Amino acid sequence: MMTSVLDVLKERASVKEYDKDAVITKEELTELLDITTQAPSAWNLQHWHFQVFHSDEAKAALLPVAFNQKQIIDSSAVIAVLGDLKANENGVEVYSELAEQGNITEEIKQTLLGQINGAYQNEQFARDSAFLNASLAAMQLMLAAKAKGYDTCAIGGFNKEQFVKEFDVSERFVPVMLISIGKAVKPAHKSNRLPVSQVSTWL
C-alpha cells in the first residue's frame, strides 16, 4: 500500500484488467465514500450521489449498459458518480446546520440561500456545477482507492440514457462517470501527457 501522497498522485493510472476473485467489502467501500465526500464543493452543496454496483447481479445488470466492457464484472465494485442538477435544494440542510451550531446568523443563512437559489435559475450553470463538483469527488475517490491498495478506472463510455432508465435515476441527477474499483492483475500502463509548458500560460 502506498502511503506517500506524491507517489499516489503520480502513480495512479487507469486499470482495466482486474483480478476477478478480489473482494472489496461494503465497509471498505463506505470508508472510501466517506473520504470521497470530504472533497470541496461550491457553497458546500455536495453536488454528488453515488450508485454502488457491488453485487454480482448489479454488475451484471450494468454490463450491457457499459457496452460489455469486461472491467465492469471483473472489478470488485463499480461506483456510478451522479451530479446533482438541483444542488441548491441541499442548501437548506447545509446552512440550517451551520445556523443551529451558531456559526452563521439566520440572516446570513437567508442571504446565502437567496444567492444560491438565484444562481440555480440558470440551467447551464446548474449543469456545469453538477459536472464540476461531482468530478472533484470522483478524483478524490480514485486517489482514496489507490491509497487503500486498490486500482480504478474512470469510465465515460456507457449509454447514459439507458443508464438513467435502467437504474431509475431521478431527473434531479445526471450520470457523470462510472469508476471501476479492484485489484489490478498487472501494473497499470502509464499514459503520456502533454508538457506543462504547453498546457499553461503564465501571467
Next chain:
Amino acid sequence: MMTSVLDVLKERASVKEYDKDAVITKEELTELLDITTQAPSAWNLQHWHFQVFHSDEAKAALLPVAFNQKQIIDSSAVIAVLGDLKANENGVEVYSELAEQGNITEEIKQTLLGQINGAYQNEQFARDSAFLNASLAAMQLMLAAKAKGYDTCAIGGFNKEQFVKEFDVSERFVPVMLISIGKAVKPAHKSNRLPVSQVSTWL
C-alpha cells in the same frame, strides 16, 4: 508537511486567509502542475489549461474580476483552471505519439480519432467533458499543493465573462474555477458533510 495520503484527503479544507509574505516559486508551481497533469481524462485528451497568476501585477489585475476577494492578492499564486471545449483537437498529437511508439497501429489511431471527432459534434457533450475533466485535474492540484505544505481554495465566485475578456481567453476554453494557493495564517475550518448513507444508493 503531511505525507499520509488518507490524512491529506481527509484534512484538506478550503483556506481563504493567507500569509501575504509567503512565497511560492515558479519551480514549485511548475512541479505542482506537472503532478496535476497526471490526472486522468477521457480518451487522454487532457481537457485542461492553466493560467497562472503569480506576479503581484497579475493578481492585482485578477482582484476585481474575482469580486475583490482578499485571498486573490494575499495568497502566493492563483491558478485559473480552464476547460477545453475542443479537446478532440488534442487527439492527433496524443494518438500520433502512441502510433509512433508502436503502441497502436495507424488503423486504430484513425478509428479512435473518428470516434472522438464524432462525439465532439455534440456541443453539450463537449462542454460537459470540459468541466468534468478539468475538474479532475483541479482536485489533483489541490491535493498536490496540500502534500507540498500549501493550502488552497477552489473559487467559483468570479465574473467569467469579464475573466475571458480581460485575460484574452480563446473561445476554445471555458473558465472552470480559480484556485488560490498559499500558506494559511490559521488552521482551516472543516465544513460539515451530509452522511454517506444519504448520498449513496447500493444496488
